[in-house]
Amino acid sequence: MAFWLASQRTVQSEGVISRFDPRFWTVNFPRPMMAAVTTIAADALRVDAVFYRRDDLAGVIWEAEDGHDHPLLKYETRRDFRGCRLAFRWRSGGVIALDAVNGPVLTIEGRDAAGDPRAWFVRLWNYAVGVPDDAAVVVDFAAVNGGFLLPGEADPVWAGDVDRMFLSIVPPGYDGSDAALPAATEGWVEISEIACEGSGAVLAIGDVVVPEHGLCIASGYDDSYHLTPARVLRNALQLGYRGAITHYLGMSHYFRLGADGSASLDGGALNVAAAAWQRDFAARCAALGYDVIWSLSYELFDAHCPAGWKQRAWDGSPALTGWEPPSALLSPAHAGAMAYLRAVAAEVIAIAVAAGLSPKFQVGEPWWWVMPDGRPCLYDDAARAVLDPVEIADVRGSLSAPQKALLDAAGAVLAASTAALVASLPAACETHLLAYLPGVQDEIARANLPLGWAAPAFDVLQLEDYDYVVAGNAAATARSVAAAQARLGYATGATDYFSGFVLRPDQFADWREIDAAAEAARARGVRHAFVWALPQVMRDGFVHFQEEEADVQPFDDVLFPVALGREAEVAPEYSTAIVTSAGGHEARNASWAAARTRYDVGPGVRSEADIQALLAFFRARMGPARGFRLRDPFDWSSGAGTALDQRIGVGDGVNTRFALVKAYGEAVRRITRPVSGSVKVAVDGVETSAFSVVAGGFVELDAAPGDGAVVTAGYLFDVAVRFAEDRLSVTRATFLAGAAASVPLVEVREG
Numbered sequence: 001m002a003f004w005l006a007s008q009r010t011v012q013s014e015g016v017i018s019r020f021d022p023r024f025w026t027v028n029f030p031r032p033m034m035a036a037v038t039t040i041a042a043d044a045l046r047v048d049a050v051f052y053r054r055d056d057l058a059g060v061i062w063e064a065e066d067g068h069d070h071p072l073l074k075y076e077t078r079r080d081f082r083g084c085r086l087a088f089r090w091r092s093g094g095v096i097a098l099d100a101v102n103g104p105v106l107t108i109e110g111r112d113a114a115g116d117p118r119a120w121f122v123r124l125w126n127y128a129v130g131v132p133d134d135a136a137v138v139v140d141f142a143a144v145n146g147g148f149l150l151p152g153e154a155d156p157v158w159a160g161d162v163d164r165m166f167l168s169i170v171p172p173g174y175d176g177s178d179a180a181l182p183a184a185t186e187g188w189v190e191i192s193e194i195a196c197e198g199s200g201a202v203l204a205i206g207d208v209v210v211p212e213h214g215l216c217i218a219s220g221y222d223d224s225y226h227l228t229p230a231r232v233l234r235n236a237l238q239l240g241y242r243g244a245i246t247h248y249l250g251m252s253h254y255f256r257l258g259a260d261g262s263a264s265l266d267g268g269a270l271n272v273a274a275a276a277w278q279r280d281f282a283a284r285c286a287a288l289g290y291d292v293i294w295s296l297s298y299e300l301f302d303a304h305c306p307a308g309w310k311q312r313a314w315d316g317s318p319a320l321t322g323w324e325p326p327s328a329l330l331s332p333a334h335a336g337a338m339a340y341l342r343a344v345a346a347e348v349i350a351i352a353v354a355a356g357l358s359p360k361f362q363v364g365e366p367w368w369w370v371m372p373d374g375r376p377c378l379y380d381d382a383a384r385a386v387l388d389p390v391e392i393a394d395v396r397g398s399l400s401a402p403q404k405a406l407l408d409a410a411g412a413v414l415a416a417s418t419a420a421l422v423a424s425l426p427a428a429c430e431t432h433l434l435a436y437l438p439g440v441q442d443e444i445a446r447a448n449l450p451l452g453w454a455a456p457a458f459d460v461l462q463l464e465d466y467d468y469v470v471a472g473n474a475a476a477t478a479r480s481v482a483a484a485q486a487r488l489g490y491a492t493g494a495t496d497y498f499s500g501f502v503l504r505p506d507q508f509a510d511w512r513e514i515d516a517a518a519e520a521a522r523a524r525g526v527r528h529a530f531v532w533a534l535p536q537v538m539r540d541g542f543v544h545f546q547e548e549e550a551d552v553q554p555f556d557d558v559l560f561p562v563a564l565g566r567e568a569e570v571a572p573e574y575s576t577a578i579v580t581s582a583g584g585h586e587a588r589n590a591s592w593a594a595a596r597t598r599y600d601v602g603p604g605v606r607s608e609a610d611i612q613a614l615l616a617f618f619r620a621r622m623g624p625a626r627g628f629r630l631r632d633p634f635d636w637s638s639g640a641g642t643a644l645d646q647r648i649g650v651g652d653g654v655n656t657r658f659a660l661v662k663a664y665g666e667a668v669r670r671i672t673r674p675v676s677g678s679v680k681v682a683v684d685g686v687e688t689s690a691f692s693v694v695a696g697g698f699v700e701l702d703a704a705p706g707d708g709a710v711v712t713a714g715y716l717f718d719v720a721v722r723f724a725e726d727r728l729s730v731t732r733a734t735f736l737a738g739a740a741a742s743v744p745l746v747e748v749r750e751g
Contacts, residue, residue, distance in 0.1 A: 003515040005508055006071045006541035015207035017075060019196045020062060020086055023230045024075065028166075029058040032257055032304065035169075036273035038280040039230045044192035048276040049095075051171035051185045052257060055178055059107075059166035060189070068227060070235050071541040075205040079110065081141040081159040083200030087193070090124065090135050094187030095169050097132035098125040102174050104189075106139065108146075110162035120146035120157040124167070136193075167191075184257065186272045210240035213546035215518055216530045217241035218498060221277065222250030223535035229281035235538050237288060240546075244528050245285060246293045246362060246462075246498075249278075249348060251327045252301040262306045269344040278348060282355035292357055293432055294348045296341060297364035302328040309337035311369050311377035314391045319369035319377035329369040332417035333382040342424040349425055361425055362432035362462065363418050367439060367448040368410055370395055376447065378410050386413055395444050407446035415452025422458070432496070433458040437465035437480040445487070454488045460527065461490040464498035469517045470510040472657045475692030475700030477517060481524075497521035500532030508540050515544060555627040555748075556620070559718060560601065561613050566633050567604040568745075572597045594669055596749065599630060599721065602730075602741040611730050614743065618728045627748045629673055629718035638662055638671075638714045643680035643687040645714035651683070651705025658711050660697045672697035672750040675716035684709045696750070720748040 017024070022045040027037040035049035035058040049058050064081075066074040096103050106122040122144055128135035147153035171185040217236050224232050236245065254274040258264030270278065285292045300309070302320055305328040311319035312331075319329035330337040349359045369377040374394035378387060387409050390402045399407075422431045433453055440449040455461075463484055468476040485495065499518035502510045514531065521529040531537060531544070572595040579587045605614060621628055639645035649658035660671040660679070674697055681691050683705045690702040705711055724744035731741075 002545040003511060004541075004543040004545070005511060006543055008071050009074065009206045009208075012072050013207045013209070014204050016202050017205045018194075019084055019201050019203050020088075020194055022191075022194060023228050023234070024062070024066070025228065026061045026063070026068065026226045027058060028061060028226055030056065032261070033058070034225075034253060034271050034273040036225060036277040037228055038276055039228050040190065041192065043194045044190065045194075045228070046191075046276070047169060047189045048273045049169060049187050050256075050271050050273060051174075051181060051187065053178070053180055054173055055176050056171060056174070056181075058169040060169065060191075061164055061166040063164045064110075064162050068538065069206070069231070070239060070538045071206075072208040072543070073206040073235055073238060075203045078200065078203060079161050079163070081162050081165075081200060083142070083198045084159075085138065085140045085142075085197045085201075087136070087138045087195045087197075088191050089193045090128065090130075090137050091190045091192070092133050092169075092188065094171070094185060095189060096172060096174060098128055098135055099132040102170055103132075105168045106165055107168065108157055108159065108162055108165045110159075110164075113158045113160065115161070118158075120155055122146050122157065123148055126150050183259075207238075209238050210543060211546065212242045213240045213544050214522060214529075215241060215544055216244045216246070216528045217534050217537070218246040218248065218500070218530045218532045219534040220248035220250050221254060221274065222248070222252050223533070225250075225253045225274075225277065229277060229284050232281070232534065233284050233288060233290075236290075236534055239537065239543065241531075241534075242289070244291045244293055244360075244530075246295055246530055247281070248295040248297070248364060248533075249344070251297060251299045254278075254344070255300070255304065257304060261304060263300055263304050263340065265340065265343050269340075269347040275347075275351070278351050279355070282351050282357055286356045291360060292352060293360040293362050293430075294345075294352060295362040295364040295432075295434065296345055296348070298330045298332065298341070298366045299327040300330060302326045305330070306336070308381065309334050309340075310380060311383070312380040313371055313375045313377050314379050314393075316379070317371070317377075319371075329367075329377065331380045331382050332366065332368070332414045333386045334380065335382070338417050338420060342421055345421060345425060349429060353426070359426055359429040360432065361422075361429050362434055363421060363458075364434045365436050366414060366418055366433075367436070368414065368444075370439070370444060376407075376410075376444070378406065378447070383410070383413070396442070399443055404443065404446065407443060408450075410447040411450030412452060414447065415450040415457070419452065419457065430460070431458045432460045432462050434462040434464065434498070435484060437463055437477075437484060438467045440484070441480065449484065449487060451487070455490050455494070460494055460496055461485070461488060462496040462498060464500075464532065466498075466500055466532070469499055469513050470502075470507070471654070471704075472513045473700060474517070474520065474657070474694050476656075476702065477520075478692065492525045493527055495526050496528045496530060497524075497526045498530045498532045500536070502536045502540060505540060511540065511542050515542075518544075554625060555720065557629065559629045559631065560721070560745075561617060563604060563610070566631075567601070568630075568633055569600040569603060570597060570632065570634055571599070594667060597632070597719065597747045598724070599632075599745040599747075600742055601630075601745060602743040605730060605741050605743065614730065615728065618723060621723060623726045623728070624723040627720050627722045630721045630745060632719050636718070637716050640714070641680075641716075642714045643682035644685065644712050646712060647710060648699065648713050649711045651707060651709035651711060653707045654704050656701045656704045657694065658699050658701070658713075660699060660713055660715060660717075662717075670697060670750070671715065671717045673718040673720050675718060678716040680714045682712045685712075720750050721745040722748055 022039045027035045029035045033051050033056040037047050040046045064079045065077040104124045108120045112118045128137045141159040144157045146155035173181050255263040256271045309330050311329045320326040374396040376395045389406050392403050499514045518529045575592045662669045679693050692700045694700045724746045
């Protein structure tokens, strides 16, 4: 495992870009309108938008400080634009034109020469040559004026300390009022032939290229809708992610709205902005050699989800996620909701095929929602009609036979809905199912991991368990993965694993566990291990490296022949610097916190058979190249052999992983090679079997011990050692004469 959280670029590679490079513009807008910016040429961008209200406004933004790219790939911050002359061609349709009232304005936000916050409003028509919907625009930031009519209303711009600037785009009928337009209005703008001249025309930009490392990346439109696909993919490519990208279409930005404000299929499934973004994304992925797995979940932004589509609890409460604002879970029993998902899936797969991509589709986390208090949401009208359900007050409790039968029936409905979704796709489409493992434990698995999903219902089973990952609960991951594969019959090579995610920037410490879980999945033999997700990778500066093979110290998990090791000579050693003064006083400094032990196993060599066994073992280890286990003849146990022998930690209500240690007075030794089956654990003096032993000498408890609970352990253990020399010299005459050969070993530091 090797990763880094980069906070800034220091000595890493840099390149240059022209200021106002089309790839680095963003777009923003108020709901429910939608807009997207894409790059259509090296010097051109396009904005597609759909407007619903008379105060809808899209801003096409250039920021002085790059707040979006990975820290190693950002462009430099430069707020002084006075050395820039920007020229471009403006073309538009379906929006208010350049010459009109409320026509396009370049809003410049920053501070004036005195340092006071200011905004200036530069009417583009004042700097345009051409017609209102097709004109050449030139803005010299050293001599530009805000104001509608020039020179009478001139407001000189001081562009020496700018935060950002944006071009405003509004629909016909815009008047700033909180009222609906007569109908949804689609518009577009193309800004081409972009050129920047002057002393401030060039910016430095990070140009790091991380070598390909074997991990794949997941991303999502809901978190990237405001960026160009070119910018998103630049980050993925240069951070070393290759092969497959799982692209989550999301739940809040892709849909069209009908006259009633609900998601609608009138005119298609995707709104014009989302469709333009997905087409550009697909084409660029194809050009870069990425496979795209298009992901669609059973949820929709609650404000625009038809009431009848929502899953509901027994009391009629809708199934809503914890996001703010929330999304609603769609009922697998509702024909209209499921037909809607099939139409969306068909449209995105058609985009993929048109771009030359192999069609790949993921049904993302289809499930019956469970409220935080354990109430399952099986009771919307459509589900009641199909299931004739009994009430389940808490799915986590003991369930009756009718309640279990209800869960089985709900699972069958869920499986039938995913089967219909998959069947609606082209026959050549590779299908994937994503299951969230913490949500399918115990009896709820009947409903949310139904046997109708068993192989070969899908080509690939994809698993994620981010609650376990960020808690460092590798044992829970191992158990739940094994249980899911056993239940559904997918071999490890037919599964993918998703590791993540870090919700907030202050949770950056979770990246260690995420990186470890991804690498553990690769070691397990999964088809792909995905990091979830690219927006958080960019935000937090996560960089994964593929460790060179030489960086991993080879170790064979085999025990040195017990008969030979039983007579070993044992010599623990420290490294201590001692300085003696002229008066005889000493100053001592211990360089090592723990002893390293040397052994000589020569005394155990007493026959020709022993010599043969020793030589074979030496050759198999390639001399000192490979480590192995040794049972120390004087120190191989935690103590009395009970679960109370050694104190290994104190609970905090969160942590489940504790390192095995052995105390020698105040000195503490890490135990990295416990003997399999020998470990016993107790929490506050009560022995428990609810734990697993994790590689490296860690105990993983199934549940986090309470705050202040003392965790103890007992065990047998071996020492990690290697041969101390490159050569081994023993002869028959040695032991026949009663002399012991010298076969030195040295302890290997681990943990």
